[in-house]
Amino acid sequence: MQAVHFGAGNIGRGFIGETLASNGFEIHFVDVNSTIIDALDQRHEYDIELAAEGHKKIHVANVDGINNKDNPDKVVAAIENTDMVTTAIGPKILPFIADLIAKGISARLANNNTQPLDVIACENMIGGSQFLKGEVYKHLNDADKQFADEYIGFPNAAVDRIVPIQHHEDPLAVSVEPFKEWVIDESQMKRHDIKLDSVVYVPDLEPYIERKLFSVNSGHATVAYTGEYLGYKTIGDAIKDEKVLKQLKGALSETGDLLIHKWHFKPDELKAYQEKIISRFQNPYISDDILRVGRTPIRKLGYDERFIRPIRELKDRNLDYSVLLDTVGMIFTFDEPKDSESVELQKLLKEKPLVDVVKQVTGLKDQGLIDEVVASVENKIKTQA
Numbered sequence: 001m002q003a004v005h006f007g008a009g010n011i012g013r014g015f016i017g018e019t020l021a022s023n024g025f026e027i028h029f030v031d032v033n034s035t036i037i038d039a040l041d042q043r044h045e046y047d048i049e050l051a052a053e054g055h056k057k058i059h060v061a062n063v064d065g066i067n068n069k070d071n072p073d074k075v076v077a078a079i080e081n082t083d084m085v086t087t088a089i090g091p092k093i094l095p096f097i098a099d100l101i102a103k104g105i106s107a108r109l110a111n112n113n114t115q116p117l118d119v120i121a122c123e124n125m126i127g128g129s130q131f132l133k134g135e136v137y138k139h140l141n142d143a144d145k146q147f148a149d150e151y152i153g154f155p156n157a158a159v160d161r162i163v164p165i166q167h168h169e170d171p172l173a174v175s176v177e178p179f180k181e182w183v184i185d186e187s188q189m190k191r192h193d194i195k196l197d198s199v200v201y202v203p204d205l206e207p208y209i210e211r212k213l214f215s216v217n218s219g220h221a222t223v224a225y226t227g228e229y230l231g232y233k234t235i236g237d238a239i240k241d242e243k244v245l246k247q248l249k250g251a252l253s254e255t256g257d258l259l260i261h262k263w264h265f266k267p268d269e270l271k272a273y274q275e276k277i278i279s280r281f282q283n284p285y286i287s288d289d290i291l292r293v294g295r296t297p298i299r300k301l302g303y304d305e306r307f308i309r310p311i312r313e314l315k316d317r318n319l320d321y322s323v324l325l326d327t328v329g330m331i332f333t334f335d336e337p338k339d340s341e342s343v344e345l346q347k348l349l350k351e352k353p354l355v356d357v358v359k360q361v362t363g364l365k366d367q368g369l370i371d372e373v374v375a376s377v378e379n380k381i382k383t384q385a
Ligand SMILES: NC(=O)c1ccc[n+]([C@@H]2O[C@H](COP(=O)([O-])OP(=O)(O)OC[C@H]3O[C@@H](n4cnc5c(N)ncnc54)[C@H](O)[C@@H]3O)[C@@H](O)[C@H]2O)c1
Pocket: 006, 007, 008, 009, 010, 011, 012, 030, 031, 032, 033, 068, 088, 089, 090, 091, 093, 096, 097, 122, 123, 124, 159, 160, 161, 162, 163, 164
């Protein structure tokens, strides 16, 4: 079995690569980072280390690397014959790889390759694979689209494993937390004979992706933005501060209420899930930078993202969202010169009235909520000064 995986970064090598390799796949990693791609192509193997007592090593073999900037035709040829396509490159990058996937689909039609294929976006976003499908279809003609409708699936997925930015001499080495969870929407698949061991297949992904995004990611981001606001640099240091832990627990309590009301998760099971998440953030074997977890704040302030969506949906149900709103105020103070979206957000705040920036980045139309976000930001700017 062959897989083409876009994004040989932290989660790509540290989780998707591990899972595909342990299921017997030969993996063609596609990336624009020539250091990583050259090393994969020369060595055909790498090691993952578990960030836990014992530091267990997992060996991944049968891999190579293709640089899509230098060798786009090689990527298309790989897709033409592959059994699976996966991505972990970041939601905003998906549109930039869509044309290559489209060319791969056209090549399958030209060669009459009617073996069904699933393209699975493993990104932190709701509806990631279906979003990618929309981008891919922009590059297909009518015949290609008809072929893709029949043979190419874009099943949404949720992936969960904390993989911080890596600092090793070996560019391929990757240290990951032991916890891992990969869930795929079975109803959107075309290639039903491939069922990966250790992956959970569900008939409807929505409850799972919302539970993941609004627990792990809303919580993680709450620690990052509260921690940064209080002057911390890492998640591990920030979460030791009682104020940060209280903010995290408050945020999880609010998103938990939403998940229970909307999806009927059992309160006891959700509580255990949340407690596990808190302990994962406290893992002493991981050093995760606030800069990474808080990265791309404009994306994280999006309408369907980890703060604004639960806030909107809690408001619709007359439930409390005060801690989430308070945290949103702190996101606007996230001032990190190394993060281009943080720089852009700070620039917007200098150039435009606050209310316009809030409307632009959150996409909110509800004037009451817009006013509440503005008040929260003003409060945070005032108390920070
Ligand atoms: N790291 C985690 O803990 C984690 C966990 C779950 C999900 N995710 C999600 O996985 C995705 C990737 O995150 P990451 O932490 O691995 O990021 P990362 O920066 O480590 O990896 C992204 C990789 O994509 C590559 N890339 C960028 N533009 C590209 C392009 N045009 N073509 C090909 N490759 C390109 C980069 O060079 C990089 O190697 C994100 O959506 C993230 O939300 C991350």
